Amino acid sequence: MKKLAALLLFSALLSNFSIAQKVKHTFALGDSVFLLDKKPMQLISGEMHCTRLPRAYWRQRIKMAKAMGLNTIGTYVFWNAQEPEEGKFDFTGNNDIAEFVRIAKEEGMWVVLRPSPYACAEWEFGGYPYWLLKDKNLKVRSKDPKFLKYYRDYIMQLGKQLSPLLITNGGNILMVQIENEYGSYSNDKEYLDINRKIFREGGFTGLLFTCDGPSQMPAGYLPGYLPAVNGLDNPKEVKALINKYHDGKGPYYIAEWYPGWFDSWGKPHQGSNADEDAKKLDTVLSAGISINLYMFHGGTTRGFMNGANMGKHDPYSPQTSSYDYDAPLDESGNPTAKFYKFREIIQKHLPRGVKLPPVPAKNKTVAIPNIKLTGRGDLFSNLGKPIAADKPLCFEDLGQGYGFVLYRTTLKEAASGLLRVKQMRDYATVYLNGKRISVLDRRLSQDSLKLDDAKKGDVLDILVENNGRINYGPYLTDNRQGITEKVTLGDKELTGWKMYKFPFGNTAGFKFSQNNDADLQPALYQGSFNLSNVGDTYLDMHGFGKGFVFLNGINIGKYWNIGPQQTLYIPASWLKKGLNQIVVFDELKSGHTKISALDHPVLNEVIKE
Structure with missing residues (x-):
């Protein structure tokens, strides 16, 4: 009888879990707040991009977000990661955006999805695929029929992945952004409405919204849809702006609030004051305004996917591989002082008796001294x-x-x-x-x-x-x-x-010979090392010039001796117990015979040129 009772109890729990998974929620716009199941909801969101984070750590990073008090994850989707070559879509590995959203749901987190074909995000070409540029006459971000055809094809594929995960279909995606800071680029409302139609055709039902900086909102908003604001944290100004472009109503949403900033090569590491940021966050939450921290956790821009800025009066300025952003969660996923200050503020705004979950433990780190580089492959010989x-x-x-x-x-x-x-x-x-x-x-x-x-x-x-x-x-x-x-x-x-x-998609086919101190020619340096224990580590690029590194077949990013980034973050999940392989490309310096890894990052060391 006890076995039968236990079996019945297990069956009942399983049935209740199944029913809970199928429960459909509603998410709507109130006059001043968002409404989840017709009850007021304040979004306390943080931005993370699955493509910038090792897949093995997605769940841990989302648990960290929950531990700081966030209830929502904001995330871009990068077109050039999902369709690296025309018609060849990739939703696997670190590009599996649907799995990232599902993990968020399993952890009790909502998602605000930002899949606009243009993302900005300090990402190569703002997220557009390079192959759009093969046609000199095609113009991205416009009503060019050739561009819109490719755009539509992409959104149709993305819709197959993500539309089942919308809240309107029983999922956890609350709302979807169309375009991104369009007011910084142009003001064509017809183009914006074409965006809306394409998203609807792709199955993106439910709430759509736009976001722009304060001065760009007139050009970037789409009448009838929620206009969120970026880079503003004065409650009166936030409300006045959104009221102005949304028929005198809210809800009030700061789609990008910047508790940090990105780095560019040759310039000092950027950051912000944690105490001042905490006060601003307190003010916003006290006013009942919803907010998305850009970034909560930046991670790393791997491979060759960093972008660059350039203005009419500002020179070309490429960004670093590290996307640490001085965010509450650092590049390797560990909580910073800013994390704990924000957690304290958010806890203050939770209902009485509600306590945040404990903060997960920090990641284990290891140092790896004296990795020998025994092979050299000269570029001119390959x-x-x-x-x-x-x-x-x-x-x-x-x-x-x-x-x-x-x-x-x-x-x-x-x-x-x-x-x-x-x-x-x-x-x-x-x-x-x-x-x-x-x-x-x-x-x-x-x-x-x-x-x-x-x-x-x-x-x-x-x-x-x-x-x-x-x-x-x-x-x-x-x-x-x-x-x-x-x-x-x-x-x-x-x-x-x-x-x-x-193109260096990999280093296969390169011929290596015994390492020797040759002239200043570009070359690949090959080595291997054994580990009995793995942990997060930081490859020390002091003494090298400019290039990139492959570890166990993965391009872990670029380095440049001008800084400020002097280390490359290697997650423990990309290391192996036993034999590991490393290949370093250097276009400026030569004669490398060894390299090592530290147990800490170096992200603020600029070398004068």
């Missing part, structure tokens, strides 16, 4: 088959999105004068007969050098790196990479080019 053309071709015309292209020509006559790479994007090392003679950097408006006494038959090599396409501002549509116009020497254009592609 050229492969070139593409030949009279004039240099940009990355997009070569069918390449990221990484490097080596442009080579043989001088047809002796010459001296100014060698200029017109519209070079974005960073280049220049070689004459295999010897490096200059570095060109778009950040510093460097596109030329003095070439003296070059001889007929000399080989000129220009290794050009995509340092990150612009993700925000007026130059968003001008994002083709490589040598995008021409190369001149003196008053003559150089022709007869061979182009060698190095």
Whole structure:
């Protein structure tokens, strides 16, 4: 009988769980607040992007959000991660946005989804796929029919993944953002309404909203839909702005509130004052306003997916791989002093008797000394088959999105004068007969050098790196990479080019020989190491120049000796007990024989150039 009773109890619990999972909630706009099941709800949300976080840690990071007092996760979806090549969709691994949303539901968290094809987010090309740029005449973020066709195809695929997880279908996605800060770019309401129609066609039922900075709201809002505000935390101003563009009503939602900021190469690590931020958060919550912390947890921009800023009066400025953001949860997912101050504020605003869950333990860290780099693969010894053309071709015309292209020509006559790479994007090392003679950097408006006494038959090599396409501002549509116009020497254009592609999606096929101290040429350095225990660690890039690192086949990000980032975060889940493989590419320095990893990050060390 006891066994039968236990079985019946288990069956009843299972049945109740099943019913609970099928319960449908409602989420609506009230005149001043959001309404969950017709009752007031204040969104206390924090932004995280699954693509920037190791999949193995998604649940732990969401538990951290819950422990700080958040009830909602805000998240972008990056088109170029989900459709890296035209028609080839990837919803696996770190791109499995649906699984990220499901884990949030299992942990009792709601989601505000931001799947706009344009995300900004310090992400390469603002989230647009590079292959849109293959057609010189196609214009992104416009009513161009060719662009809208690709846009629609993507949203249809995304809808298959995510529409079942909307609150209107029994899921935990409360509302969906269309476009993103569109007022910073243009003011075409017809284009915005096309966005709305595409989302509806893709199955995104329920609430849609827009978000813009205060001065951009007139251009960026879509009449009839909730206009959220970014970067504002004065309750009176927030309410007045949203009232103005929403028929005198709320709810009042700050879609991006910045308790931190991102880093750019060559500039100091950014941050904000935790005590002042806590006071602002207290003020917003006291006013009953809903808020999304951008970022709650930034993570890392892996591979070649960092973006760049550039304004009419601001030079090109690429962002670092670390997206630590001085956020409440640091790059490796550990709580900061800011986390605990915010947790204290949020706890104060919870109903009496409601206590926040305990904060999960910090991650274990390890140091890894003296990793030997025993193999070297010179780039010039691994050229492969070139593409030949009279004039240099940009990355997009070569069918390449990221990484490097080596442009080579043989001088047809002796010459001296100014060698200029017109519209070079974005960073280049220049070689004459295999010897490096200059570095060109778009950040510093460097596109030329003095070439003296070059001889007929000399080989000129220009290794050009995509340092990150612009993700925000007026130059968003001008994002083709490589040598995008021409190369001149003196008053003559150089022709007869061979182009060698190095997308570095992986390092397979590279030939390595025994390491030796060679000239300043770009090279891959290969090594291995054994671990008996794993933990989070930080690869120490002091002594290296500029490049990227593969660990166990994963591109863990870029480094650059100018800083401020001097370490690369390696999550424990990407290390193995036993043998691990590492490959370091360096385009500036040579002769590397070892590398090590620290048990802490170094994110604020700028080296003067």
